[in-house]
Amino acid sequence: xxxxxxxxxxxxxxxxxxxxxxxxxxxxxxxxxxxxxxxxxxxxxxxxxxxxxxxxxxxxxxxxxxxxxxxxxxxxxxxxxxxxxxxxxxxxxxxxxxxxxxxxxxxxxxxxxxxxxxxxxxxxxxxxxxxxxxxxxxxxxxxxxxxxxxxxxxxxxxxxxxxxxxxxxxxxxxxxxxxxxxxxxxxxxxxxxxxxxxxxxxxxxxxxxxxxxxxxxxxxxxxxxxxxxxxxxxxxxxxxxxxxxxxxxxxxxxxxxxxxxxxxxxxxxxxxxxxxxxxxxxxxxxxxxxxxxxxxxxxxxxxxxxxxxxxxxxxxxxxxxxxxxxxxxxxxxxxxxxxxxxxxxxxxxxxxxxxxxxxxxxx
Ligand code: NAD
Numbered sequence: 001x002x003x004x005x006x007x008x009x010x011x012x013x014x015x016x017x018x019x020x021x022x023x024x025x026x027x028x029x030x031x032x033x034x035x036x037x038x039x040x041x042x043x044x045x046x047x048x049x050x051x052x053x054x055x056x057x058x059x060x061x062x063x064x065x066x067x068x069x070x071x072x073x074x075x076x077x078x079x080x081x082x083x084x085x086x087x088x089x090x091x092x093x094x095x096x097x098x099x100x101x102x103x104x105x106x107x108x109x110x111x112x113x114x115x116x117x118x119x120x121x122x123x124x125x126x127x128x129x130x131x132x133x134x135x136x137x138x139x140x141x142x143x144x145x146x147x148x149x150x151x152x153x154x155x156x157x158x159x160x161x162x163x164x165x166x167x168x169x170x171x172x173x174x175x176x177x178x179x180x181x182x183x184x185x186x187x188x189x190x191x192x193x194x195x196x197x198x199x200x201x202x203x204x205x206x207x208x209x210x211x212x213x214x215x216x217x218x219x220x221x222x223x224x225x226x227x228x229x230x231x232x233x234x235x236x237x238x239x240x241x242x243x244x245x246x247x248x249x250x251x252x253x254x255x256x257x258x259x260x261x262x263x264x265x266x267x268x269x270x271x272x273x274x275x276x277x278x279x280x281x282x283x284x285x286x287x288x289x290x291x292x293x294x295x296x297x298x299x300x301x302x303x304x305x306x307x308x309x310x311x312x313x314x315x316x317x318x319x320x321x322x323x324x325x326x327x328x329x330x331x332x333x334x335x336x337x338x339x340x341x342x343x344x345x346x347x348x349x350x351x352x353x354x355x356x357x358x359x360x361x362x363x
Contacts, residue, residue, distance in 0.1 A: 009282065
């Protein structure tokens, strides 16, 4: 019996997580998926109740869960709070407490949505890549950091880019294992022509590769990778990179697919315990209006099934169901094209359930 903690959070979070819950309930009923669901507060909703964006009780439940499903956190009503009390801080602390060092962000192009991409359809047709970003190390966390004043009253900002071998090796293992579950191709992205850290990165990734001879490994400089992603993204299968490069490259990859409402993500630790969440935020502008696209969250359920619950077959069925509703023309407002009538969050969720029942019976 797997334990899943649902953290709906703020804004559209509760609306989209409600659809994910329906998908899980359908899998329990149709496929005897053995899960136990719990729910807790995080972000602004937790602050409103407990004056803490990550209450101890939530953290305790998250630690004991096999997987956490998060909606989104944040909203303008919390922006005046001290940094430590802000909803986003609760999320960052949760990632750090669970040691979620591996961030997986797929970018998949749905045939019917080709025209939503910022690239011409011929460049993105069939796109299916996965960016794996190191999430808890590198320049965003390195010490020393700060702004100091030099002689002559000149201010100087400084950060430290630092990675140890073990940090690189553990994310590389995840990347190779993930490539084994896909098309067996891994491209490691660095800046080894300039940075010593990248030189070590390349060396360690090469060493870890020896344990995965069935995966073909290539290396690419980050500037070239950014160029290749917009020139010929289909050349990639799995891309492995550090925290800062991954931050930038995963956003480029996201834009290739058109809508932020379609992008799921997973963040894993060494025990394959994971937190699964849509890439988008709490979208306060559309919260409570039944306008949010729930597909990113539903696709995050698929990632959870694949990476934390060992249920690749069910993950595939959920993905097939999403493909089917898109092919049938269901569109929320963010992905609607001219001449189409948008559906709301609830209706889109129901359409996925309907499709899931169909694909379940056909498989
Ligand atoms: P956002 O992703 O919430 O919204 C950006 C735009 O995309 C908005 O126009 C929104 O309506 C639209 N959008 C987002 N998700 C959508 C969906 N599922 N369906 C349809 N449209 C969608 O980003 P933002 O406006 O920069 O941030 C709003 C709040 O969310 C802020 O408080 C921010 O800190 C927070 N945030 C949280 C997370 C997270 O919880 N992981 C991530 C990013 C931003």
